[in-house]
Amino acid sequence: xxGVVKAEPVQGVRLSRDLSEPVPESGEVVxxxxxxxxxxxxxxxxxxxxxxxxxxxxxxFVMGHECAGTVVAVGPGVDGVSVGxxxxxxSHIFCGRCYLCRTGKAHNCxxxxxxxxxxDGAFAELVKLPASVCFRLPxxxxxxxxxxxxxxxxxxxxxxxxxxxxxxxVLVSGCGPIGLVVVQLALLFGxxxxxAAEPNAFRRELAANLGAITLDPTExxxxxxxxxxxxxxxxxxxxxxxxxxQALPWLLDAVARESRIVTVGHPGQPVPLDVAAYINxxxxxxxxxxxxxxxxTWEILSHLxxxxxxxxxWLITHRLDLAEFEKGMQLLRxxxxxxxxxxxx
Ligand SMILES: [Zn+2]
Ligand SMILES: [Zn+2]
Numbered sequence: 001x002x003g004v005v006k007a008e009p010v011q012g013v014r015l016s017r018d019l020s021e022p023v024p025e026s027g028e029v030v031x032x033x034x035x036x037x038x039x040x041x042x043x044x045x046x047x048x049x050x051x052x053x054x055x056x057x058x059x060x061f062v063m064g065h066e067c068a069g070t071v072v073a074v075g076p077g078v079d080g081v082s083v084g085x086x087x088x089x090x091s092h093i094f095c096g097r098c099y100l101c102r103t104g105k106a107h108n109c110x111x112x113x114x115x116x117x118x119x120d121g122a123f124a125e126l127v128k129l130p131a132s133v134c135f136r137l138p139x140x141x142x143x144x145x146x147x148x149x150x151x152x153x154x155x156x157x158x159x160x161x162x163x164x165x166x167x168x169x170v171l172v173s174g175c176g177p178i179g180l181v182v183v184q185l186a187l188l189f190g191x192x193x194x195x196a197a198e199p200n201a202f203r204r205e206l207a208a209n210l211g212a213i214t215l216d217p218t219e220x221x222x223x224x225x226x227x228x229x230x231x232x233x234x235x236x237x238x239x240x241x242x243x244x245x246q247a248l249p250w251l252l253d254a255v256a257r258e259s260r261i262v263t264v265g266h267p268g269q270p271v272p273l274d275v276a277a278y279i280n281x282x283x284x285x286x287x288x289x290x291x292x293x294x295x296x297t298w299e300i301l302s303h304l305x306x307x308x309x310x311x312x313x314w315l316i317t318h319r320l321d322l323a324e325f326e327k328g329m330q331l332l333r334x335x336x337x338x339x340x341x342x343x344x345x
Contacts, residue, residue: 002344003124004325007060011047015323019062022120022128024075029131031087034069034143036122037316038340039151040176040243041065043332044268045117051243051268055117064123064342065091065116068137068146078131087134088146089122090298091115092291096132107157107291123322125344135298138306144341148177148312149301151339153292155181155241156301158262159189161289162237166190171235172212173251174242175203177315177339178264182239183212188310195228195235197250198242200335209314222253234259241265252278263288315339 002017024030042063044052068088071081081087094101094109101109113119121127137146155178159165170191172179175198186194187210196207197215204214215225226232234256240247243265249272251261261284278284292298304310317338320328324342331337 001125002322003062004064004322005060006045006057006063009048009059013046013063013325015325019124022126024073024078024128026075026077027130027132028075028128029071029078029081029134030073031067031069031089031122031127031129031134032072033064033067033122033125033127033344035067035147036064036342036344037066037144037147037151038328038332038342039066040332041117043329046329049268051266054266054268055114057117061117062120062122062124062127063116064121064127065089065114066147066150067122067127068143068149069122069127071134072126074131081131081134081136085134086137086143086146088137088149089115089127089129090133090135090292090294091150092294093119093130093133094294106294123325123342123344135295135302138302140306141302144316145305145312147341148315148339149298150292151177152181152312152315153297153301154178154264154289155185156304157289157292157297158182158239158241158264159185160293160297160300161287162239162260162262164189165237167192168236169193169195169229171195171197171229171238171251171254172207173197173217173238173240173247174244174265175200175207176241176335179239179241180206180210180315180338181312182241182264183207183210184310186237186239187211188304191237193229195225197225202336206338217247217250222250225254229254233257236260238262239264243267245269245271248273252282252284255282255284258283260285261287316341319343
């Protein structure tokens with residue numbers, strides 16, 4: 001079968017046409033991949049950036065961690081997932097036995113493996129998965145939208161972590177796909193105004209289409225930005241979804257006293273933080289998310305999409321074959337895309 005393989009610790013990937021087909025072992029299933037989507041992390045892995053190396057991947061591996069498809073084989077001891085089931089994959093492969101798994105925090109398992117990074121992924125015709133990470137898709141959800149559940153779930157988790165945004169002014173820094181879904185969810189969950197800061201004009205327009213008040217942090221000074229916010233006191237809730245190193249210091253100035261910041265993007269390097277000024281005196285509650293809560297994030301997202309309250313289809317701007325993977329990387333690098341769907345067959 002064919003698949004996109006990260007083989008060398010340098011820029012680039014290899015499209016391999018002779019990968020051996022996975023065979024499910026105990027507790028595992030094999031899924032025929034119907035749709036995958038490309039993530040910023042895939043570009044980091046492609047570039048072999050510091051952020052990518054921070055995941056400690058073991059080369060070579062098949063990339064791709066956002067996918068949906070149909071179960072075509074089931075290994076021994078699998079319960080609750082059958083051949084023919086349409087599923088999306090949770091990319092955080094958890095052990096189910098460690099302290100974190102046993103206390104409802106499986107997304108941050110002590111023995112965490114990540115699909116398409118430390119476990120062969122889904123930019124391939126077939127992917128092998130533990131049955132425990134399969135989420136059965138409702139009838140009305142297409143594989144393309146199913147593949148978006150993984151990244152959109154991160155946005156849902158960020159909102160879960162932030163607590164109520166009802167009646168709050170919200171600022172989202174970075175309008176990549178996750179930031180855009182955060183904008184959409186914040187408005188859906190009752191934010192009074194959502195400001196979206198993004199240097200890329202294409203992405204700013206996507207945020208504006210969702211109803212955000214857009215800002216260019218490279219063009220507008222902090223004073224100008226604060227003018228837009230009621231009374232200039234700053235926003236009550238902010239989300240850092242860009243991963244840019246300069247974003248968090250910028251956000252810490254933009255938020256109100258006693259506000260909440262949730263960070264989602266991974267800066268490739270440490271970011272300095274003045275604890276006395278911002279955490280103690282300004283009273284900012286700073287927290288982050290990694291992955292999705294298993295399975296409440298998935299259930300919330302599924303309910304929102306099935307009910308028609310949350311439409312994710314607008315997010316898909318490009319559809320490519322596996323052989324066009326490099327083109328997907330170029331689109332992503334230029335920031336001229338929403339979500340890129342890749343079809344492995
Ligand atoms: Zn991702
Ligand atoms: Zn665990």
